[in-house]
Amino acid sequence: MHYVTVEGLTKSYGAGPLFKDISFHIEEGDKIALVALNGAGKSTLLRILCGQESPDAGTVWIHKGVSVVMLEQQSDFDPQKTISANIFSQSNPVLAAIRDYELLTDEEEGEPDLDKLTAAIERMDELNAWHFDSKVKQILGKLNIHHLDQRMGSLSGGQLKRVALAKVLIDIGFEHRHTLLIMDEPTNHLDINMIEWLENYLDQENVTLLLVTHDRYFLDSVCNEIMELDQQQLFIYKGDYENYLEKKAAREESDRASVEKARNTFRKELEWMRKQPKARTTKSKSRIDAFEEVKEKASVRLEKQQLELNVKMSRLGGKIIELKKVYKAFGDLKILNGFDYTFKKGERIGVVGKNGVGKSTFLNMLQGIEAPDSGKINTGETVIFGNYDQRGLIIKEDVRVIEFVKNIAENFPLADGTKVSAAQFLQLFLFTPEKQYTYISKLSGGEKRRLHLLSILFRNPNFLILDEPTNDLDLPTLSILEEFLLSYQGCIIIVTHDRYFMDKLVDHLFVFEGAGEVRDFPGNYSQYRDWEKDQNEKGKEESRNEPKVVAQPVVETPQPAAPAKKMSFKEKRELELLEKEIASLEAEKKSIDEQMGAGTLAYEQLEPLSRRVGEIIQLLDDKGLRWMELSEMG
Structure with missing residues (x-):
């Protein structure tokens, strides 16, 4: 079924257009990722599709049987409800x-x-x-x-995001069919277990999806097509993120060749134009028109950054940070339970664990913002922290981007003794010369995050603490940040739910397992997850193979049996309903098996029935396990 047609869409803010004359289609079952630089118009395009904004030109056609549901980055809830x-x-x-x-x-x-x-x-x-x-x-x-x-007003930002996500998933689950789900950064404020669950949920649900995300593993798991907004145009790539990078690189190489060819032609034609007399023939008029076309092609700016930084990092001495028998707790919640560690030069450590186990408290303790309950944290005199936290950019008054950076320093030192100017450093992080003279208040949310990150790096710290650095950053900026950090010689601690980012940068993990226990795991996040799965499988295997001891009969004085846990009213009701649901599912499965076994169905009829059988089997497994749990209680 055809869901959406967009033709000739144009939208401008200020002097120039965000996008110009773009067209695309969305079909039922499509799962599309929209990528672009922050400020290029991703969120604006999503709002146009939802009817929240109007384009300057072009048309958006949505099938009358399709409902559009959107998860926005910032949801507007009534705090009193x-x-x-x-x-x-x-x-x-x-x-x-x-x-x-x-x-x-x-x-x-x-x-x-x-x-x-x-x-x-x-x-x-x-x-x-x-x-x-x-x-x-x-x-x-x-x-x-x-x-x-x-009440909503009492919730944290992360809790609000999860409530908004729950509302959207419940809405589309209730709508059942013909829903276009639009999601703007759905993984922000979710822990890794939640992200992995959401991946599986969206992959299994028969949903048509358009999303903006910086999480590349999530993108690869969920989406089968990528649309990119770049220099006001839209480019479409079928396949995964790696394929997108390859095709994009080939396109940019072709663009460079085309622009270079146009520039060579332009130089020749410009010389001809200068030699021509004012009174021109009809023949020369056509050549003049062609000259204007060549001029336009030759004037295309290729934004690919060639600047590479060999950073001259502030000197880091032999002593960095030593933690000796560190204890920390808040009431019954233990954060650290006798933690020992000595940091070494160049370490790249990822910090993982469920929300609420104390990761942010640990980072604050390293910087001396919070004190331990007992134990010692000794910090070397040469350590200069660069702390990128989730609070974002804080400025006293509205200033231009270039002024804000120059107030930190005019130049950034390189290892060869030369310096990079504030403007060049801004360009490396994709702030064009025009954007550098924009007031910070006019930047998009992602651009402000990018500027905040840049301002931390520009201070040239030798111990970086990055707390969720990837939230709201676009994929091009993340690639640049990764390249910068790979060449960085100082220590790095990263707390992030972006598994791709962590896999690329860290060499070992601090795993906060709860109750004050912290495991030092020698590997990246994906390796840790594989190890964790292996441990779970070994545990199950050992449990199955554990020899059963036959106890010898012993004559004992009968003791009153311990009272069994009584089922609540709700649990009794759940057991009754499970029995009915299991019987109904088994009957449905039998009916579908008979239809498929008859050999009279067309392929387009077989496919949804086959998918439904898989869903029924999974439901029967889940409900059967729960039925057994409740039956034992009864």
Whole structure:
């Protein structure tokens, strides 16, 4: 089914267009990533597709049967409303019934009012809402969203992002079919486990997707096409991120050859133009028109940066940072439990662990911002920290980009004794000469993040602490940052949920496992995940192969049995529903097997049925395990 057609779209802000005369199509089942420099118009294009902005020219056609759902970078929630009121805001009886049932059965709220609970269950039965309720439970559980009666104004930025994501996933799950899901940086503020779950969820769901993301593993896992906005034009690449890089490099090489050829022709034609008399013939008029076309081609600016920095880093002495028997806790939450470590020159350490285990506290302790409960942290006198944190750029007054950088330093020293000017350093990080004279308040969110990062690096620290450096940065900037950091001679500590970025840069990990335990793992994140999976498999294998000891009968005085854990009302109800759902799924699977075995179906009919059988098998496995758990309790 044809979802979207965009033809001749143009949009301008200020002097020049963001994009000019672009066209593309979106078909059902497409999963497309949109990439571009920050400030090139990605978010603007998404808002135009959603009807939130209007183009200057061109048309956007969306099939009347398609609904568009968008996850924005910053969601506008009513701070006085509760989580449940915001997530289940659709005026739909099924979602309203699920909301009421979930609030009544929230375990944190104690025993529910029995009359209200009975009425809620009857309403769920009446609307046949139980199947969709299980999907809602999965989404809320995986995104760690609980206490649905909390007010939105009390949530952190990361919690708000997860609530917005849950709302979007529930909306598209309820819409079922013909939905275009648009996502702007969906992985920001998610931990790695959540990102991996979201990858699998979007891969399995039959959803048509257009997303902006800086997470290249996520992009590769979810998307099968890449659209790039570059120099006001749109380029389309089928395939994964690596294929995109190869095709883009080939296109840029072809562009350079075309521009160079146009410039050679332009020089010859310019000489001819200068020799021509004012009164020209009809024949020369056509040559003049052709000259203008050549001039336009020859004037194309190739933005590919050739500047490479061999950094002259501030001297780092023999003593860097020593941590000896360091303990830190907040109440019952242990952060470090006797942690010992001595940093060495040039180390590149990734810090990983679930949200809330103390990663940011650890970074603050290294810098002396927070003190340990006991133990010692000794920092060398030559250490100069560069701390890139999540708070972003803080300025006292609005200034131009170039002025802001020059207030830090006029030049950046290189290893060969030469210097790079503030303007050249800005160009390396993709701030064009025109953009350098823009006021900071006029920059996009991603451009501000890029400038903040640049300002940290420009101070020439020898111990970099990067806390989620990839959030809101575009892919071209990330590539430049990676190249810069690969040649960096100082120490680097990185906290990031961007697995690609971490794999490329770190040589070992501090894994915060909880309860104050920190594992020093010798490898990058992907190697750690492989090791973790191997350990889990070994544990399962050992459990299966563990010899069973046959106990000798012993005559004992009978003791009263320990009281078994009683099932709650909610668990009893869940067990009843599971039995019905399992029977229904088995019947559906049998029916589909019979249809497929008859040999009378066309291919286009077989494909969705085959996919549904896979879904049913997975559901039967999940529900069967839960049924066994509840049965043992009964």
